[in-house]
Amino acid sequence: MQAYEALFGLYFSYYTSFKRKIYAKFERFITPIRLSREKKRLKAKGYFVPDELWAGFFSEFSFCKCFIIKKILFPNFYAIKNSSKWQIQNAQIAFKIGVFAYDEIAWIFIPQRYDKTKKNDLEMVLDLLAKFPQIRYEKLEEGIKIFGYEF
Numbered sequence: 077m078q079a080y081e082a083l084f085g086l087y088f089s090y091y092t093s094f095k096r097k098i099y100a101k102f103e104r105f106i107t108p109i110r111l112s113r114e115k116k117r118l119k120a121k122g123y124f125v126p127d128e129l130w131a132g133f134f135s136e137f138s139f140c141k142c143f144i145i146k147k148i149l150f151p152n153f154y155a156i157k158n159s160s161k162w163q164i165q166n167a168q169i170a171f172k173i174g175v176f177a178y179d180e181i182a183w184i185f186i187p188q189r190y191d192k193t194k195k196n197d198l199e200m201v202l203d204l205l206a207k208f209p210q211i212r213y214e215k216l217e218e219g220i221k222i223f224g225y226e227f
Contacts, residue, residue: 107149123225124225127167129211130224131164146181148224185220186221
């Protein structure tokens with residue numbers, strides 16, 4: 077009986093490992109297709125921030141010490157701290173944690189306070205947003221949310 081249980085455990089672990097590999101390959105194949113469909117759907121709604129506008133915004137945004145980026149289609153949020161180490165590229169921006177294409181940014185949230193004691197200067201952010209009137213944003217009690225697309 078124990079030999080049967082051991083064989084079943086071995087088979088089950090092999091099966092789940094194989095299933096995870098197949099799923100990962102499927103995700104690598106299907107994610108760009110889903111992403112392009114979602115971009116088309118969101119752009120058809122009307123409002124989106126073009127790459128040139130994001131490039132201009134991020135070129136002057138380096139004073140902000142902490143913010144959160146949400147990409148379309150992905151459930152993850154990416155917290156960026158000590159944001160002075162950026163590399164602004166052609167149609168994307170590179171941080172330590174990864175590269176973000178401008179047209180994949182759903183929204184950016186700039187908190188008023190982070191790490192319990194530190195603060196972002198929201199007045200400077202509002203002044204910067206005044207230079208780019210095409211960018212839509214929402215001022216909340218906790219901070220400022222800048223939208224890349226209209227949801």
